[in-house]
Amino acid sequence: MLTLHLADFSLEHFMEHYWQQKPVVIRQGFQNFEDLISPNDLAGLACEDEVESRLVFKKDGQWQAEVGPFESYTRFGKEGWTLVVQAVNHWSPEVAELVKPFAFIPKWRLDDVMISYATPGGGVGPHIDLYDVFICQGSGRRNWRVGAKGEHRQFAAHAALLHVDPFEPIIDVELLPGDILYIPPGFPHDGVTLEESMSFSVGFRAKSACDMLSGLADYVIDKELGKTLITDPKRPIHTHQGQINPPDFAMIKAHLQSMLDDNTLLADFAGSYLSKTKCALDLQALDEPLAPDDVASELQEQPLVRTGGLRCLYVDETVAQGVCYIEGERFAFGPACRDAVIALCDHDDLSPELLQSGLQDPEFARQLTEWVNAGFWYFQD
């Protein structure tokens, strides 16, 4: 189990003064840290179709980026390139462990664990991200420069690389294995590796109102909601035909607002929308499906482990009805299953004690079995 070690301040201090506000170096945040995956296995993952990856390098002084899957790396030589692989926590249980020390931030904010392997001189160039990231240094040393937030001109150094103009660093450090660099959104940064090195980036995403409204629109269309028309019986005589007058404007706004004020609708939308994964999951369906009794008895022997990257959420608004949201779907098991539903969402490893109220419910037990058979949760042995 990886434990986050903060020598200079408490976690409360970090959340109060750094999270979303300013970058900070956490020296030896992970003591005795070792790579959670080997460069070879990472390179192997980037050969798979379902895994998102890219390789960044310079050719004749010009930035280049190629997207995976890759067949071989020999043509890139021994220096000056970086392989970046997205959502490795979906494919490696060891890498998924890296999410656990960050459990002080909710899962709905989590994006994924991105890993980069860089050869000497490699880096993806100076850029700005829209997400919070904890860059955990694995093997090798890497120099990181972080600039202040502000007006920075961004430009396409390559069709797939949005870079930023040179910046004055407010942080200029060499990260050693186990060191962590936290960078909030909007701060330009540039990491150049000094020797062969691995970086493990735990990223957190936030949604814009635009993202969420577009998601809400898709949701209401899909569920055939919000079809009530605006009605205006006993409308007073309108004097300016071209005007949407203040009472009409207020009526239009109230009509839309009534949808946002529907807490059940919004909880169902938020849970479904935020539980969808961006990258593919490594779902290993069982060759020999289990029955609910098999799952219950196996649970007595070993924990049921959630597959890396699977997002399971609940909202107070609906959890009393035993509702949870998993991979974009809403599941309702009834009030008696409330505690099991909460456990399902809060814990990565499930014991029979945690699931007790659900295991007694035939529908919950059936659905759990279906999930196990489909590979959403699995028994390790």
Ligand code: SIN
């Ligand atoms: C990297 O790990 O190479 C890039 C990480 C980042 O700067 O976002």
Ligand code: CO
């Ligand atoms: Co970045």
